[in-house]
Amino acid sequence: MTDDAPLILARLEAHVLRVPIVVPVRTSFGTMTSRPAVVVRVMDADGVTGWGEVWCNFPSCGAEHRARLVEGWAAEILTGRPFADPADAYRELTARARLLAIQAGEPGPFAQVVAGIDIALWDLTARRAGEPLWRMLGGASPRVPVYASGLNPDRPQDLAAERQAEGYRAFKLKVGFGRERDLENLRALRATLGEDAALMADANQAWEPQEAAEMAAAMAPFRPVWLEEPVAADRPLSDWVALARRCPTPLAAGENLRGEEAFRDAIGSGAFGVVQPDLCKWGGFTGCLPVARAVLAAGLTYCPHYLGGGIGLVASAHLLAAAGGPGLLEVDANPNPLRDALAAPVPAPRDGHLVLPDAPGLGVEPDLPALARLCGSDG
Template structure:
């Protein structure tokens, strides 16, 4: 079997609400979802989900190769961008190609990927995460009631700008998830919006009222000394890693004892997750993937000994995708379809109006000028 070509599609997901974090809010309730289909001469097609803007150049590395050699091909893709670097969009492209190659490998074997990777249990424990900073109190409760109805007893809220607001929301989350556990796990995500002293002061105040399981990305993702300082100053665990692009970026954080929960981004691919999980396991640290459409890393999570919990951001699928998964008992139940279990309805996707290519000037993916520089939490005008 040889890789012969690819098709790149863009569909959308309707969240039914605005999503965002402390850095900003998306302008529309619908977001683009990028799908990569890798073709072979055997008629099998591999599916990858996530942005892949550099696919035209990186694809040359795998074209004509047997996709079943996915681990070696992953290293070849990294080697091909040795001089220019593999951070950001390039690493995402490699990750989506890697995802599609693993999908092909499992399809060729006639097995779901979780079983091919050595998993025994198709159930992946998870936690609810609504990307919810734009929601009012009542809407927040309604959102997490949907998760609670699926058995979730753990959840995460976005925040970091208004202490009273965040305390109210954390208490509401505790009450909603309390139907499934006497002590639900509460997580809090600041998305790199604090400096070190802000993080310790803010979390200390939160912890006077609620028991936090972890605080996520309290300071910049690469600030090993800062993350270690925060870790020493609070009771909650420190979680980070979702935005690190490359195994080598974890080493300074691990060497500094700066992280308790090692996170991995779904869009960075299967091989990257497996390698990060192995390094974390060598230090007796748990690993937790962040959410993404179709939860591809859930398959790999079944096969590592230190998986803790999987972020679940939504209970439905993007337009034109059908995924062989269910959300039950507070987690993800994987199906038996070969590969990742993702089916693509290209006709349905073709009917979707193409998105306008307008550069983002704000929102959760654009760091605001005030991040890490706010003196008071309720300033009427952010500093510039």
């Protein structure tokens, strides 16, 4: 295959991984008692591989369903057929999924599968080019700022202090667990981390607009950088605009938006200071990089949303490096063996930043037999 040759896949496969965890990950709408991942591997006729990841956190049985969509639906469309590039394959899958997703009532799972495959195709393409993906996509620097995310409501200051000692300088608390508890947790974080630490709050759609406005005012003394998804993501944009006018803190959202039109409307609404597409839930690189650039062109902050395994984390870092801007990479503060194993070696932050390696593609080489053993199976 030459540089201008078509992209032809010989193989497309999905692997479901799941490991139990001691401390559940808690949000206002649900709890994760294990950490799942759906890993996508693509291979061309020359044996060059690419790796991707499909979002699968909820429901707990969702990983297996999404893996079957990869192998039972997408593989038939993609394997053996020439495509000009990953974006060409993305457009074909998206078009094929449109009516089927409506019929099945599952636009989310289909979008997630397309996103994970897109990540893998871009990884393969960059490996063939011998370049790190962030550079191939137009990035200027491999250095990206990070923040520690997913701080649970039970003594979050303890975990935050550990991550601060590791080099993190920004932290995001899960809220939506009751007014007093949320405020006390913010108070404890500020006291533990100091006045210079950046704090953010994520309500995971917990409140109605009135309560959201009241909580935003109550949290203001702790100077959160943003308030994430205080209300349901599918509320009319007019509700978000009205809430933004009442909130002293910039609003953030995007992980539950899907499609170019939805992001275009959100960017143009004036409701959001921070826009957070999740490349494993929708869009992959093909969809999310143009969104990130549109966010920055509008004078807003682009921050990739991510909470999953290691391939998606590294892909999010490459996307942020390619887009540029002042945004932060979301790194789950909670232990996750699949993040560590799939992204090995995970770059350690220094003074609030990590530096991506110069290896081709995403720079990850998952060991599937070892991962199967980690998950308690023989593969």
